[in-house]
Amino acid sequence: MDENGVLCEKIINDINAVIERDSDLSSFEIVPTIFNQNKSPVIHIEHNLGLESWCVKWIYDYSHNKIVSSKTSKQQKHNNDTSVVKYLNVGLLINPDVASFWHMRRQLIEKNRLMVHQECQFAKLVLSKKPKSSEAFSYRRWLFSFQSSESIDWSVEIGICDRCADKSSSNYHAWSHRLWVLQKAPPSILKSEIFLTEKFIKKHISDYSCYHYRHSLLEHLFEQSFYCDIDNVDSFSSLKDFINYCQVVTVSTTDEILLTLLPKLTEALNKNNGTKLSQRILQQFQEKVKSFLYCCNLAAFDMKLCDELKNLYGARESFENHRRASLKFIVDNIVKMNGIKVIDQCSSPVTKLCKYDYTENEFLLAVKKSEAMLGEKHRQWCSLFLGFDFSA
Amino acid sequence: MVKLYAISVFYRTETDARLLKTASDLQSFSFFQRGAVQEFMGFASKTIVERTQPAMRQSVKQDAYMCHVYVRTDNLGGVLIADHEYPQRVAHTLITKVLDEYAARYSSDQWPMQNEATVDFPTLPAYLAKYQDPREADALTKMQNDLDETKIILKNTIEAVLERGEKLDDMIIKSENLSIQSKAFYKTAKKTNSCCSFT
Numbered sequence: 001m002d003e004n005g006v007l008c009e010k011i012i013n014d015i016n017a018v019i020e021r022d023s024d025l026s027s028f029e030i031v032p033t034i035f036n037q038n039k040s041p042v043i044h045i046e047h048n049l050g051l052e053s054w055c056v057k058w059i060y061d062y063s064h065n066k067i068v069s070s071k072t073s074k075q076q077k078h079n080n081d082t083s084v085v086k087y088l089n090v091g092l093l094i095n096p097d098v099a100s101f102w103h104m105r106r107q108l109i110e111k112n113r114l115m116v117h118q119e120c121q122f123a124k125l126v127l128s129k130k131p132k133s134s135e136a137f138s139y140r141r142w143l144f145s146f147q148s149s150e151s152i153d154w155s156v157e158i159g160i161c162d163r164c165a166d167k168s169s170s171n172y173h174a175w176s177h178r179l180w181v182l183q184k185a186p187p188s189i190l191k192s193e194i195f196l197t198e199k200f201i202k203k204h205i206s207d208y209s210c211y212h213y214r215h216s217l218l219e220h221l222f223e224q225s226f227y228c229d230i231d232n233v234d235s236f237s238s239l240k241d242f243i244n245y246c247q248v249v250t251v252s253t254t255d256e257i258l259l260t261l262l263p264k265l266t267e268a269l270n271k272n273n274g275t276k277l278s279q280r281i282l283q284q285f286q287e288k289v290k291s292f293l294y295c296c297n298l299a300a301f302d303m304k305l306c307d308e309l310k311n312l313y314g315a316r317e318s319f320e321n322h323r324r325a326s327l328k329f330i331v332d333n334i335v336k337m338n339g340i341k342v343i344d345q346c347s348s349p350v351t352k353l354c355k356y357d358y359t360e361n362e363f364l365l366a367v368k369k370s371e372a373m374l375g376e377k378h379r380q381w382c383s384l385f386l387g388f389d390f391s392a
Numbered sequence: 393m394v395k396l397y398a399i400s401v402f403y404r405t406e407t408d409a410r411l412l413k414t415a416s417d418l419q420s421f422s423f424f425q426r427g428a429v430q431e432f433m434g435f436a437s438k439t440i441v442e443r444t445q446p447a448m449r450q451s452v453k454q455d456a457y458m459c460h461v462y463v464r465t466d467n468l469g470g471v472l473i474a475d476h477e478y479p480q481r482v483a484h485t486l487i488t489k490v491l492d493e494y495a496a497r498y499s500s501d502q503w504p505m506q507n508e509a510t511v512d513f514p515t516l517p518a519y520l521a522k523y524q525d526p527r528e529a530d531a532l533t534k535m536q537n538d539l540d541e542t543k544i545i546l547k548n549t550i551e552a553v554l555e556r557g558e559k560l561d562d563m564i565i566k567s568e569n570l571s572i573q574s575k576a577f578y579k580t581a582k583k584t585n586s587c588c589s590f591t
Contacts, residue, residue, distance in 0.1 A: 031424045032580035034572070048423040053580065128422075166420070169393070202525070204393050205477060312526065313394075313479060 008062035011055055014042040015093075016086040018049055023121065025049055027128035028093050030056055049125075051094075060094045063087040067101065081113050089122065096126045096133040106142065116143050124160060131164035137177040144184075154185040155192075162196065165210065166203075175213040182220055190226055193217055194298065198305070205313055211322040214302070218295055218329060225287050227294035236293055238301035242330075246366040257293065260363050262337055265289075292337055299326040324381060327371070331386050334364060358388070395420065395475040397457070398433045399486075399520050401494050401513070402441045402469040403503045409441040409469065411508050412494070415516040417524075428574035435569055436550060437461075437471040443553050444469065451480055452547040459550075462487045466500055482529040484544060490519060 019025060024047050031043065031050040041052035066087040085108065092101050108114045120143055126136040144152060158181060164174040182193070197214040204210055229235060236257060243251050243260055251257050259266050306323040310316070338361060358364045368388045372379055382388040398416035402409045416433065418426045436459055444450055444463045452459040458476045460483040463469035470487040493515055498506065522528050547553050551560055564570060564578055 027423055029422050029424050032576045034576045034579070043424070045423070050424045166393075203395070207393075313477065 004058065005062065008055075008059045011041060011059050012063065012086055012090050014040060015049070015051065015090055018042065018044045019089060019122075019125075022047060022049075025121070025125055028125050029129055030094070056094055059090060063091040063094075067091060067104070071104070081108060081111065085114065092122075092126055093129060096130045096136055099135060102135050102139050105139070109143075109146075116146055119143055127160060127164055131167040132171050132173050134173045137173055141177070141180060149184055149186075152185075154181055154189055157181050157185075158189065158193070158196070162200070165200070165207075169204065169207045170209050172209050172212075175209050178213060179216055182217065187224060187226060190217075190221060190224070191228055194221075201305070202309075205309055206316050206318050208318045208321065211318055211325070215322070215325045215329070218298060218302075218326075221298070222291055222295040222333065225291040227287075227290045230290060230294055236297045238304055239293065239297040242300040242303065243363065246370045247363065248366075254293070258289070261296070261334055262289070262292075263361065264338055289337075292333060296330050296333065299329045302326040324385075327367075328385060331364065331367065334361065393420075393475045394477050394524075394526065396472065396478060396520055396524055397475070398430075398437070398471075398473045399490065399516060400434070400437045400471045401490065401516070402438070402463075402471065403506065404441055404444075404446070404463055404467045404469045405504075409438050410506075411438065412503070412506055413508060413511045413513045413516055415520045417520055425577065427571075428577040431570050431574045432578070433473050435564070435567060437473065438569075439550070439563070440553055441469040441471055443555065449484055449544045450547060450553070451483070451544055452550055452553055454550050458483070460484055460487060462491070464491055466495075468495060468500070468503065479526050479529075480544065482523070482526045485529060486519065486523055490516065 022044070026047045028049045028051070030053050033041075033052040033054055036054045037052075041055045043050035043052070064087075067084060070084045070087075084104070088101055088105060091098065105114060105119065109116065109119065120140060123136045123140045123143070126133055130136070140157075158178065161174045161178040161181070165171045165178075181189075194217065197210060197217060200210045201214065236254060239257060240251055243257060247260070249260075251260055255266075303323050303326045306319040306326075310319045358368065368382070368386075368390075371382050371388070372390060379388075379390050383390055396417065398414060398418075400414035401412045403412055404410075411434070414434065414437075416430060418429055421429050436454070440450070440452060440459055440461050441463060444461050446463050446467060447465045449462045450460075452461070453476060456476055458474050458478065458480070460472040460474065460480065461469065462484060468491050470491045472483050472487050474483055494513060497513065497515075498511070554560065554563075564575060570578075
């Protein structure tokens, strides 16, 4: 082994010693330095690991060669599988985008040579250096397939997503991972997600990735028939404000809101009153209606939030898009819940949208009228995506 | 991102600007960068105050950051470093408020003798934390109305603030307030912005 090799080996051992010793290691980064100052380039302060930049090129080349040669030589494969791990650690920390390195770790896990828990830590460390590493996220997802959903601390996962999204803008990798968490985790996290996304939006006003997640969250809430804290006096205040803004009549109670949004349904329920429908179906249905009100209220809240942000920061594309997405959520679900007739199936194949007979619902007519005041461009959008017909 | 990074109070003389107090929030930077970022923010703040005439308001954009500066006619100056998305109006109102409170705490004949070690001004970190959310500024609306936005001069880079013949790169290399480490960060940052690199 030449002198450079010895040096690289020493640095790699130093890095691995820190990773092994410090189980709470929170970040890794490459620290820019101009010269080799003739001391160890591995810096370890308060659970943060730094590597001076002058040596990066050497040790990456060295680790890469070691890994590749271990893959090709069959002998080593049988002898000591784990000797390659230290090179994998360094290689991936410096360059997290090599899929085959991650794949080798997966193989080692399958042979029980690596611990799942420590691997989770390692992927987290990689994310501290590159918050947009989709490989690290997908590795974490793969690792979770070995654990039962109950044993996973999902709030930690949410925390990682939050930090990664905060560090680099438009981090759809992090938000996609969070959507995956949403599907897996128990409903208990939903309430805090509503709160956390609002907080995130207020801080990252023009980063649409978060708005997109929040909209997906809203769809997910309605799918799960989720609602909470709806018995307060002002539980539907945003929705109430929205209705009152659009319409001439004023609503104040929950029943009045329901009558405005779902007139046919309320009628039908009153007539039926449990005689024909089984108790169970009726109850399920009532849950759905509660969730409908809750989610529409949230959408109305977001519309108001977008308007407020616009007043404070000036116009942004993200505000407008999110306001539209929220409006579409309300309109679409009113249409669905009321069972409004389709009058023109798939008139435009690109958007796969149907034209509905809005005249059946007075509230939708009122929405149409108030949205029409927001300018020609918005009217075009409304007619294309909500099916509002302004020609008449 | 809507964020305030640092707020500083300076005393400006004809040739120089002396730091009286500063507060910063650098949690969003990675651990090993924080020291260099702190030095650079100090460097940029001082440089800009020195090049701002009394009774002048400026907002200087540098990359994703915005340096808002105001020097009062009595030579007390304030610099606020924020993200470019932080509302400019709120930023300038906040500077005015901070400087007013500083002047209320210490009388103007004390300023020439003061330095960072002797000044105690706990309002600074408190305001930095509070006004991270610009909606907190609603309480300042009355002051905001007095502030005429057209009087704020906008500059697109720090270079635009410098006097004739001055070069930012030279100033950074010559500066005694910046450590070797910070200068290395500056060089790498310039390089990373121009082409791909490991760091």
